[in-house]
Amino acid sequence: MFDVVVIGAGVIGGMIARELSKYNVKLCIIEKESDVAMGATRANSAIVHAGFDAKVGSMKAKMNVRGSEMMPRITKELGVKYKNNGSLVVGFESERAEVEAIYKRGVENGVKGLRIIEKDELHALEPNLNPELSCALLAETGAIVCPYELAIAAVGNAMDNGAELILDFEVASIEKNGDGYSIISSNGQTVNCRYIVNAAGLYSDDVAAMTGDGDFSVHPRRGEYMLIDKECGNFVSHTIFHTPTKMGKGILVSPTVDGNLLVGPTAVDIEDKTDTSTTREGFDTLFTRSLDNVSGISFNKTITSFCGLRAVGSTGDFIIKMNDRVVTLGGIESPGLSSAPAIAEYVEGLLNGEGALGDVKKDYDPIRRPAHYFTELSDEEKNEIIKKDGRYGRIVCRCERVTEGEIVEAIHQNPGARDVDGVKRRTRGGMGRCQGGFCSPTVVAILARELGVAFEDVTKFGKGSVINYGKTKGED
Numbered sequence: 001m002f003d004v005v006v007i008g009a010g011v012i013g014g015m016i017a018r019e020l021s022k023y024n025v026k027l028c029i030i031e032k033e034s035d036v037a038m039g040a041t042r043a044n045s046a047i048v049h050a051g052f053d054a055k056v057g058s059m060k061a062k063m064n065v066r067g068s069e070m071m072p073r074i075t076k077e078l079g080v081k082y083k084n085n086g087s088l089v090v091g092f093e094s095e096r097a098e099v100e101a102i103y104k105r106g107v108e109n110g111v112k113g114l115r116i117i118e119k120d121e122l123h124a125l126e127p128n129l130n131p132e133l134s135c136a137l138l139a140e141t142g143a144i145v146c147p148y149e150l151a152i153a154a155v156g157n158a159m160d161n162g163a164e165l166i167l168d169f170e171v172a173s174i175e176k177n178g179d180g181y182s183i184i185s186s187n188g189q190t191v192n193c194r195y196i197v198n199a200a201g202l203y204s205d206d207v208a209a210m211t212g213d214g215d216f217s218v219h220p221r222r223g224e225y226m227l228i229d230k231e232c233g234n235f236v237s238h239t240i241f242h243t244p245t246k247m248g249k250g251i252l253v254s255p256t257v258d259g260n261l262l263v264g265p266t267a268v269d270i271e272d273k274t275d276t277s278t279t280r281e282g283f284d285t286l287f288t289r290s291l292d293n294v295s296g297i298s299f300n301k302t303i304t305s306f307c308g309l310r311a312v313g314s315t316g317d318f319i320i321k322m323n324d325r326v327v328t329l330g331g332i333e334s335p336g337l338s339s340a341p342a343i344a345e346y347v348e349g350l351l352n353g354e355g356a357l358g359d360v361k362k363d364y365d366p367i368r369r370p371a372h373y374f375t376e377l378s379d380e381e382k383n384e385i386i387k388k389d390g391r392y393g394r395i396v397c398r399c400e401r402v403t404e405g406e407i408v409e410a411i412h413q414n415p416g417a418r419d420v421d422g423v424k425r426r427t428r429g430g431m432g433r434c435q436g437g438f439c440s441p442t443v444v445a446i447l448a449r450e451l452g453v454a455f456e457d458v459t460k461f462g463k464g465s466v467i468n469y470g471k472t473k474g475e476d
């Protein structure tokens, strides 16, 4: 019997689990996919919003502003890349009133470091902007982060502090029994607990319905992106937003923490909660709409495209509530990533208010070292490590300069990588210009060796995503 079960291993479930792992509670995270960070957390804009966007007084506004304040400390503790690059909401002269309204809302939300800048300063800061843009809101606290790294690190840190992770567990029904709940998976496994935290993202309404809560619904809104080669990573230094619409924050152009350039997202409401395909129409929108903000993006240097699904809630705000030993998190769309540390702190408060958590552990350790760090070391430090373990002297991913030693670490640290995409998200092996064309077979071989499975049993992302069907020549 667990004290608390967190359903969903995205950035929200992960950050909550990490917060709860401070306490002497028996804690479990359950996830329907074969790895953590496979939902919206995997595919988004990766922006730590300053907090000027959300309606004054809303949960979104409160959680965003607090989360953005907490993010530098949390990312430092978890060894996750974070860069305070600042953001600009740019506008044409006809949009000045909107830029001023956003400034006013940001001040009311308590965002620090906001100011409106004029044309000369704007174009001096960002020479590649559309020359017609005449003003902008500069948010000094705006930042960028790696979202899946944050979720992986948060789950890993919770596990290092005693939490259990169960993958491939799709919650299919929940039964109340006495003082607690039985959570039953689609393949008949059962996990019992006293408290549930429902952090199931797009499916949080379905999971809430299993606990008898039909008060809200969540629908998917697609957002497509193009990721452009590191050669273009300095095209802009700030995150460039256009003035937002009711569908979202518009198409942004931003550097990423890993040095690429990101363009997106589109915003299209759909029905299917699994449709993350990219489309021709999406690309056309990105090509044309990004021209509002910048001129001359080298779209011919695009290295990949992807699509994320926003979990749009029926209330328009984050839904965070506790009822009958169930904490429900619904409609955690943007700025959910920015808000994750604050949401975790808030949920900790809800559970503490019910006396669910008990004492803080004496040996709780908030620090975690990621698997991808080698390239950032000095030559002397690298040589010291290679002397002890030659696998750090063997570069597997040439584009991102990832060593075999780091891949082995990613497989064995919490939560261990079990497939090729898992290695990719933890080490960046396969994230570069060739998108794994060169290193994937070597990564498969390392996974097979370290996990003790056959070469052809290593998948791309679990669940039947077969890479190798069998041998074409000989036995080896």
Ligand SMILES: Cc1cc2nc3c(=O)[nH]c(=O)nc-3n(C[C@H](O)[C@H](O)[C@H](O)COP(=O)(O)OP(=O)(O)OC[C@H]3O[C@@H](n4cnc5c(N)ncnc54)[C@H](O)[C@@H]3O)c2cc1C
Pocket (backbone or CB within 6 Å): 007, 008, 009, 010, 011, 012, 013, 014, 030, 031, 032, 033, 036, 037, 038, 039, 040, 041, 042, 043, 044, 045, 046, 047, 048, 049, 169, 170, 171, 172, 199, 200, 201, 202, 203, 204, 207, 222, 223, 224, 265, 308, 309, 310, 311, 332, 333, 334, 335, 336, 337, 338, 339
């Ligand atoms: C296009 C787009 C752009 C965005 N840009 C930003 C941004 O720049 N800044 C920002 O702050 N926010 C942004 N967001 C929002 C942010 O990505 C989300 O708020 C955040 O990732 C939500 O995390 P989550 O853990 O709630 O959801 P998810 O990451 O979706 O995690 C939920 C998890 O629950 C699991 N699950 C679901 N059902 C079950 C079940 N029945 N049993 C077991 N497990 C289950 C899923 O597999 C998944 O892993 C963006 C979102 C999108 C889609």
